[in-house]
Amino acid sequence: SEVAETPKKSSSSSTDHNTMSQSNQSRRLQIRTHTGWMECRHDIGTFASSLLSIYESLKPSEEHMSKQSRLIDSLTKSVTKEWPNAQLHLYGSCANSFGTSHSDVDVCLEIEIGTGSEVELLLRLAEILRGDNFDSVEAITSARVPIVRMLDAGSDFSCDICINNLLAVANTKLLKDYAQIDGRLLQLASIVKHWAKLRGVNETYRGTLSSYAYVLMCISFLQLREPKILPCLQAMEPTYTMVVDDTECAYFDEVHQLRDFGAENKETIAELLWAFFHYWAFQHDYRKDVISIRMGKIISKKEKNWTTRIGNDRHLICIEDPFETGHDLGRIVDRQTIRIIREEFERAAAMLQHDDDPCVTLFEPYNYEN
Known part of the structure; x- marks a missing residue:
């Protein structure tokens, strides 16, 4: 069985961590997640406005x-x-x-x-x-x-x-409909995609993840928050159906009825961004878990028969396509690139946790020459 390895710290990653400001380490807040309690600096919300400015700058004119x-x-x-x-x-x-x-x-x-x-x-x-x-x-x-x-x-x-x-075309419509339910999805996914591009982990030709994969990761993450921020549209009575080559694409698309779905959850974009990176750095079980926005929950690799490598499909980070359910968006990630991706998640979580100005350091472009 081929499973993701626990990433070893590179010397550059260790240096990054050693040079972070230690002044904020004792200032923490507990945030409830679906996996239990975890700690976050209490002033994380002060970075929300800077993150929202970055988000606004990314939107097409x-x-x-x-x-x-x-x-x-x-x-x-x-x-x-x-x-x-x-x-x-x-x-x-x-x-x-x-x-x-x-x-x-x-x-x-x-x-x-x-x-x-x-x-x-x-x-x-x-x-x-x-x-x-x-x-x-x-x-x-x-x-x-x-x-x-x-x-x-x-x-x-x-x-x-x-x-x-x-x-x-069907999954484009699905993502567009999810984006209309809660504005925090667009904020989170846009910032994560921007980070991934700058840090060199958004290049499928290098064996990292596509923009589409990162958006699915963000949708899944918001489905799993407590209280939930997004529903599972495919688990609801379908109001939209399209059949493509014997694959049924069906889900509830009357999303104007769901605009207040996540209102009970008051988390800011800063809290959510830190929790997203913390989840993928330390909480996700890469050996066993598949994220599935189709089910609105974590499912097992065993259930998908994604426990071993078949051909070039390695299944080291498993992201189920919502309609083409046999398609793992993480299948191209290999043993080297899974380590790089996980180190980047750890670096991002640590920057947001400890740095005095994480909105600068988080988005520093990765230098391939170092």
């Missing part, structure tokens, strides 16, 4: 959003000339509310493929877009999800277009 809309309008005109019944769907971070002004645009072309192949259709789409003067159009047909990649000169957006990736 209105100009960014209007450029995105114009791009989709242009693409729709190009596509429907050739395929009148086709539909374009935005998906991913540009559409699920968790994007920034740096987010690229991901588009799904929903279309009846008919007698041709998906590759032929992508090649034809690339031809059409070149003819309509889009820039740097390239059909990448050998990728795991084949795409047409292009650049929109008017907005400078990079845009990837895939065919019939409707599971991604």
Whole structure:
């Protein structure tokens, strides 16, 4: 059985910890979590306004959003000339509310493929877009999800277009609906994603975690708070259903009815951010546990049959996709990168606990040369 190792402290991590201010170590507050009591500095709330300023700075501007809309309008005109019944769907971070002004645009072309192949259709789409003067159009047909990649000169957006990736469209809607229930989810996930990018643990090509995985981790964390901040939408009577290749995507999407769901929980973004990092640094059982927003609770690796490595799927940090439930978002993490990720969680928890100005040190970019 391949399980996550307990991370060893690197010398740089130890140095970070040794140079932290010790002045605040005795000032603590107890915060109740689903796993029991843990201690947090009593003045953690004083950092909330700085964290909220960072969050506000990450939100896409209105100009960014209007450029995105114009791009989709242009693409729709190009596509429907050739395929009148086709539909374009935005998906991913540009559409699920968790994007920034740096987010690229991901588009799904929903279309009846008919007698041709998906590759032929992508090649034809690339031809059409070149003819309509889009820039740097390239059909990448050998990728795991084949795409047409292009650049929109008017907005400078990079845009990837895939065919019939409707599971991604469904989980985009799910995340967008969760984001409308309690504003603390957007705050927490945006800050965690920003931290992960700066610290070099948001790069799937390096064996770390995707932005999507971090958002699921934040949703799960808020489902597990006491009192709960988020409900489990898939455990409720479904009001939205879409079937994609025999996979049923169903959940309660009347989220306007749930706006006060987490009102009993008064935790600030500073308390939640510290507790998130503390959970992933010290409380999560990497050997046994899978986080599941579908169930709204922790489930076991044994139940998922994710206890051993199969092919390249290592299951060292297990994050269940809410609809494609056989898909572990952490499967690409290996023994080296799980150690790096866990050290970064420990560093973040310690910075928030001990540092005089954690809103600076927490987001210091990781220097790969050191």
